[in-house]
Amino acid sequence: MHSDGRAPLGLTLGAIAGLLFLHLPILLIFLYAFTTEDRSYQFPPPGLTTKWFAVAWNREDIWPPLYLSLRVAAISSALALVLGTLCAAAMARAKFFGRDTVSLLVVLPIALPGIITGMSLRSAFAIGEIPFSTWTIVLGHATFCIVIVYNNAVARFRRLGASMLEASADLGANSFQTFRHVILPNLGSALLAGGMLAFALSFDEVIVTTFTAGQQSTLPIWMLNELVRPRQRPVTNVVAIVVFAATFLPILAAYYLTRGGEETAGGGK
Amino acid sequence: MIAAVEFQSVSRHFGAVKAVDQVDLTIAEGSFFAMLGPSGSGKTTCLRLISGFEMPSEGSVRIFGEDMGTVPPNRRHVNTVFQDYALFPHMTVRDNVAYGLMVKGQDRRAREGKAEEMLSLVKLDGFGDRKPSQLSGGQRQRVALARALVNEPRVLLLDEPLGALDLKLREAMQDELKSLQQRLGITFVFVTHDQGEALSMADRVAVFSEGRIAQLGTPEDIYQRPATRFVADFVGSSNVLPPEVTAAVGGPRAWASLRPEAIRVVPQGRLRGTVTGARYLGAGTRIEVTAGALPRTPEYFGHTENGIAVLVPAGHQVPEIGSEVALDWDAGALHVMEGEA
Numbered sequence: 001m002h003s004d005g006r007a008p009l010g011l012t013l014g015a016i017a018g019l020l021f022l023h024l025p026i027l028l029i030f031l032y033a034f035t036t037e038d039r040s041y042q043f044p045p046p047g048l049t050t051k052w053f054a055v056a057w058n059r060e061d062i063w064p065p066l067y068l069s070l071r072v073a074a075i076s077s078a079l080a081l082v083l084g085t086l087c088a089a090a091m092a093r094a095k096f097f098g099r100d101t102v103s104l105l106v107v108l109p110i111a112l113p114g115i116i117t118g119m120s121l122r123s124a125f126a127i128g129e130i131p132f133s134t135w136t137i138v139l140g141h142a143t144f145c146i147v148i149v150y151n152n153a154v155a156r157f158r159r160l161g162a163s164m165l166e167a168s169a170d171l172g173a174n175s176f177q178t179f180r181h182v183i184l185p186n187l188g189s190a191l192l193a194g195g196m197l198a199f200a201l202s203f204d205e206v207i208v209t210t211f212t213a214g215q216q217s218t219l220p221i222w223m224l225n226e227l228v229r230p231r232q233r234p235v236t237n238v239v240a241i242v243v244f245a246a247t248f249l250p251i252l253a254a255y256y257l258t259r260g261g262e263e264t265a266g267g268g269k
Numbered sequence: 270m271i272a273a274v275e276f277q278s279v280s281r282h283f284g285a286v287k288a289v290d291q292v293d294l295t296i297a298e299g300s301f302f303a304m305l306g307p308s309g310s311g312k313t314t315c316l317r318l319i320s321g322f323e324m325p326s327e328g329s330v331r332i333f334g335e336d337m338g339t340v341p342p343n344r345r346h347v348n349t350v351f352q353d354y355a356l357f358p359h360m361t362v363r364d365n366v367a368y369g370l371m372v373k374g375q376d377r378r379a380r381e382g383k384a385e386e387m388l389s390l391v392k393l394d395g396f397g398d399r400k401p402s403q404l405s406g407g408q409r410q411r412v413a414l415a416r417a418l419v420n421e422p423r424v425l426l427l428d429e430p431l432g433a434l435d436l437k438l439r440e441a442m443q444d445e446l447k448s449l450q451q452r453l454g455i456t457f458v459f460v461t462h463d464q465g466e467a468l469s470m471a472d473r474v475a476v477f478s479e480g481r482i483a484q485l486g487t488p489e490d491i492y493q494r495p496a497t498r499f500v501a502d503f504v505g506s507s508n509v510l511p512p513e514v515t516a517a518v519g520g521p522r523a524w525a526s527l528r529p530e531a532i533r534v535v536p537q538g539r540l541r542g543t544v545t546g547a548r549y550l551g552a553g554t555r556i557e558v559t560a561g562a563l564p565r566t567p568e569y570f571g572h573t574e575n576g577i578a579v580l581v582p583a584g585h586q587v588p589e590i591g592s593e594v595a596l597d598w599d600a601g602a603l604h605v606m607e608g609e610a
Contacts, residue, residue, distance in 0.1 A: 166322055167355035169342045171369035172420060181372070185359045 026244070033237035041233070052234040059235060065222035066242075069203055071134060072218060076141035077149075077198040081191060083142075084149025089183075091150075092157030106150055109143040117143055118211030125212070132214025140212035141205055145198035152194035156187050193257040196250035204247050219243060271334040273298040273424050273456040274319055279328035281314050288314040290480035291328070296424075296458060296473070298333075301450050303467035304460045305491075306477030307503065312460045315477070316426050319458065320349050333423060348417035349426040353433070354409045356401040362388070362412050363397035369420040387415035390449070407438045414446075418453070427459035431466060443470050464504045468492060476500050484608065493528075496608030501526035508532075508577055514563050515603070524609035529555060529580040531602035534588060538597030544588050545576065553582045558594060 007015075033052060035045035056062060091103055109117060121140050130136060160183065168178040206220045213221065219239065226236045276294035280287060289311045296302045304312040317323040318330050321342035330337045332347060348369070356365050363384050364371075370380035381397075388397060391411035401409055410430065417425060430446070431439045447470050450457045461467050467474050468488040475485045476499075484496040495501035498509045507526040510518070515525040518539055530553075542560035557576045579596060581587050588594045 161353075161355070163351050163353055163355040164357060166342070167349070167351055167357075167416075168368070168372075169322075170320060170347075170349045170351075171372065171416065172343045173368075173372040174343055177372045181368070182357055186357075 029237055029240050029244075033234050033241055035234055038232050038234055052232070052238050055232060056235045056238040059232075062219075062222070062235075062239060065217050065219045068134065068137075068216060069219040072137045072141060073199045073202040075134070076138045076145045076202045077195045079138065079142050080145035080149045080198045081195050084146045084194065085153050085187070085191060087146070088150050088153035088157050091154055092160075103154075107147055110147040114144075114205070114207035115211075118208040121208070122211040132212065132216065134216075136212045136214070137209055137216070137218065140208040141202040143208070144205075145202055148198045148201065149191065149194035152190045152197070153187060156190040157183075160186050189257045193254035196254045196257075200247040200250040200254075204243055270298065272296060272331070273300070273333060274458065275331040275334075276315070276318070277329050277331070279315075279318060279325045279330055281311075281318060281323055282326045287480045289318065289325075292480075292482055294475065294482065294485070296456060298423075298456055299454050300456055300473055301447065301471050302456070302458045303471035303474045304458065304477060305462070305464060305467040305474055305504070307462055310477035311480040312462075312475075312477045313428060316349075316428055316458065316460045319424065320347055320426050321345050346420075346422055347424045347426060348420055348422035349428060350410075350413045350417045350430050352428040352430075354401075354413040356409060356412055356416070358401055360400075361397060362393070362399050362401065362404070365401065365412055366397075366415045366419055368416060373420075383419060384415075387419045388412075390418070391415045406433055406435075407442065410434065410442065414449075418455075422455065424456045424458060427457065429460055429462070431463075432461075439466075446470060468504070476504065478503075494604055495526050496606055498524060498526075498606065498609055500608075501606065506578070510603075515605070517563055518603070520603045521605060524606045526604045526606060527577075527598065527602060529578040530582075532577065532579045532596050532598045534579065534581060534585070534594050535597045536595060538595035540577070540596045542577065542594060542596065544590050544592050544594055547587065547590060550580075551583075553580045554587045555580050556588065558596060560596075 031045065032041055034048045034050065035042070036047035036049050037045060038052075087106055091099065091106075118140065121136075121143075125132070125136055164182060164186075165178055168182045169175075173181065204220050205218075206224065209218055209221060217225065220243065223236055223239055223243070226239075227233075272295045274294070274296040276292050279289060279292045279294075281289040292311070292315065294315070304315055306312045314323055318325055319332070321337065321340060321344075324339060332345065337345065357368065360368070363381060366387050367380040367384040370383060375383075385394075385397060388394060391414050393408060393411050393415065396404070396408065396412075401412065404412065410433075414430075427446075431442050434442060443466060446457070446459075459470070468491070471488060473485065474488055474491050476483045476491060478497075478499045484491060484500045486494075491500060491504055495504060495507065501507040501509050505528065507528050510520075510525045510527060512522045512524060516522045540558075540560050540563075542558040544556050545559045546557035548555045556579050558579055559576050577596065
């Protein structure tokens with residue numbers, strides 16, 4: 001593909017420096033989960049140990065935030081899957097006045113700074129006298145989760161094309177059968193990818209959550225509070241590894257799923 | 270006999286656009302019917318009115334005598350071969366073909382047996398396990414055909430069925446579709462903008478123009494005896510002569526059509542002129558003869574002013590550009606178009 005096969009030296013060095021800049025701090029987080037020193041982040045670590053994993057496991061204040069985070073992420077991505085898919089189906093199939101505007105409004109929450117979303121939700125909850133609960137956090141997260149699912153689904157719907165849905169109806173299928181046998185199998189990987197991305201985004205969200213959580217803390221908020229206190233610091237790093245796994249793995253899976261989806265959709269043409 | 274499809278003054282409006290305008294149409298059972306016309310002439314909308322993807326704004330569509338009213342596509346005994354085939358990419362060829370039977374609730378064994386039967390009908394034995402993406406364009410077309418036929422429709426609709434195929438394959442498929450239709454005895458209705466395709470396959474042709482049927486007849490009627498200027502020009506690009514010109518070449522004072530291939534270059538003839546252009550077509554050369562003696566009219570249709578197109582068959586001497594020639598034709602070749610006032 002390349003005639004000389006090599007990028008200029010300067011570019012290569014720049015790329016390496018960029019990658020290091022992006023990823024070295026993450027590696028440091030991993031490293032400090034194993035340090036023997038628990039008051040300050042001393043480099044290099046005086047010694048390595050795995051005891052912090054056991055300590056973290058036994059710390060009872062970690063479990064409620066973890067459960068809350070998992071619950072919120074699961075509920076808001078499930079909610080987003082249903083609403084985002086329905087929204088995408090309506091946008092892709094129907095033509096109506098103001099369709100583009102509605103489409104923009106659906107996508108807007110992700111462009112909106114989280115702090116604005118958070119503030120507006122908080123004042124709305126205050127006006128409506130709605131007490132803070134899991135559901136207020138879910139509502140805040142759903143605003144951006146729906147967009148993620150919608151974006152994934154709407155792109156796939158467009159590729160699906162009208163004629164395939166017409167072919168299904170032409171062959172005698174009712175709309176439920178068309179959804180079950182034609183739309184869902186073609187949309188499946190896009191929805192799975194959208195759902196996982198939504199889960200990952202919800203799991204480590206801080207800004208909107210601080211406005212909608214009240215006294216509850218999700219795992220990222222617990223971490224933020226923990227960093228201020230100089231006690232058993234590596235425990236926070238252990239939790240960071242958990243958060244990393246819970247968000248990175250779904251994103252990685254989503255990346256591979258949508259990539260495969262493009263290939264099959266393109267191959268059908 | 271009840272007609273397979275009947276349109277009673279059917280219109281379909283999209284806002285201010287009359288896509289189909291007061292069309293009356295009868296398609297006999299067992300016929301191979303072509304809807305021919307340029308894009309935007311309303312032919313595809315007519316097809317969709319039969320399949321049920323469009324509802325008439327006015328008038329009624331009857332299929333075997335039954336008013337379709339608002340019957341949805343999935344309850345009509347009509348199936349369609351779509352222009353882009355619209356195969357389901359996630360299913361095997363066999364599941365694609367069996368789809369119509371599956372949604373009706375037939376068990377797997379029965380529907381797969383029937384699907385194999387259909388695949389062998391379209392000469393795709395052994396392709397059942399493949400995915401549509403592993404097939405060539407021609408093979409996908411056959412799958413689309415088998416899938417539409419599996420429900421044993423009483424009318425099969427084909428939307429530009431051969432449009433995406435290359436010339437050689439297109440001709441082979443034309444013969445195959447024709448023989449398939451004769452064997453099955455099903456009414457075929459197909460939409461095309463290719464006049465050659467319509468003339469060679471159909472036994473009845475409706476030529477569409479601006480939402481109306483300009484002429485309906487056998488391929489021979491349409492070609493030999495075009496009713497309007499539009500039909501004469503669209504189907505095989507004829508010489509369309511305004512009344513003054515028809516009169517000047519010995520006909521009545523009326524619009525007439527004169528096929529380029531009906532005109533011969535001769536030593537002495539009805540008309541003299543100068544060769545002003547030539548285009549080599551393979552099977553012949555189409556020359557343009559400008560006859561100074563013809564009255565000039567602003568309405569010359571299709572060709573340049575005062576120019577007459579003449580097809581010189583291959584093997585005949587092609588006169589050089591600039592030379593003087595005489596033209597002649599049989600008296601019957603000059604066809605007066607009743608459809609033009």
